[in-house]
Amino acid sequence: MNDLLELMRTRRSVRQYTAQEISDEDAKKILSAALLAPSGHASYPCEFIVVKNRETLEKMSHCREGVAKMLAGAAAAVVVIANKEKSETIIEDCSVAMMNMQLEAAALGIGSCWIQVRGRNAEDGTSTENYLRGILGFPENFACQSILSLGYPAKMPRQRELEKLKFEKIHEEKF
Numbered sequence: 168m169n170d171l172l173e174l175m176r177t178r179r180s181v182r183q184y185t186a187q188e189i190s191d192e193d194a195k196k197i198l199s200a201a202l203l204a205p206s207g208h209a210s211y212p213c214e215f216i217v218v219k220n221r222e223t224l225e226k227m228s229h230c231r232e233g234v235a236k237m238l239a240g241a242a243a244a245v246v247v248i249a250n251k252e253k254s255e256t257i258i259e260d261c262s263v264a265m266m267n268m269q270l271e272a273a274a275l276g277i278g279s280c281w282i283q284v285r286g287r288n289a290e291d292g293t294s295t296e297n298y299l300r301g302i303l304g305f306p307e308n309f310a311c312q313s314i315l316s317l318g319y320p321a322k323m324p325r326q327r328e329l330e331k332l333k334f335e336k337i338h339e340e341k342f
């Protein structure tokens with residue numbers, strides 16, 4: 168797909184996946200997109216934990232109440248963490264890395280869904296971040312912002328229409 172706007176129009180959050188695995192080549196492309204993301208002060212504080220192990224993905228699916236269930240059926244997940252000591256813009260840096268990955272996944276025909284970690288709790292009542300730290304072992308000076316679940320779409324939500332975008336939210340010159 169050559170048109171970026173068309174890619175953005177057709178990208179949707181995909182929460183149901185087939186059993187098809189993601190090739191190492193495609194996984195590398197998605198992770199390259201993450202590493203190509205811009206970063207405040209060029210500090211590049213983000214690091215990425217790629218999880219494909221089924222047992223680990225199942226455990227991770229309990230990191231939120233209800234809204235991380237898709238991890239159990241995902242082909243892979245990318246956990247986005249950032250070194251808090253390296254930057255004051257880790258939320259923004261992780262977010263643009265997430266979006267880059269979502270777009271590259273969509274370009275490859277791979278479905279993805281953003282799972283919020285920061286400020287959320289796991290099913291067992293611990294913070295989602297500490298729950299994941301217990302499974303994945305990232306150190307205390309790394310904050311976990313989000314997880315990207317990945318897999319080939321078993322069910323694809325309806326595509327958006329450019330004509331239905333809320334252009335009334337765009338203000339000319341002043342609010």
Ligand SMILES: Cc1cc2nc3c(=O)[nH]c(=O)nc-3n(C[C@H](O)[C@H](O)[C@H](O)COP(=O)(O)O)c2cc1C
Binds near residue numbers: 180181182234282
């Ligand atoms: C910051 C952020 C946090 C999100 N957290 C979750 C989440 O924890 N679980 C989930 O299923 N979807 C999550 N989503 C996906 C949104 O629900 C989804 O983007 C929204 O419904 C719009 O649908 P679309 O992505 O198909 O356009 C999140 C998206 C963003 C941008």
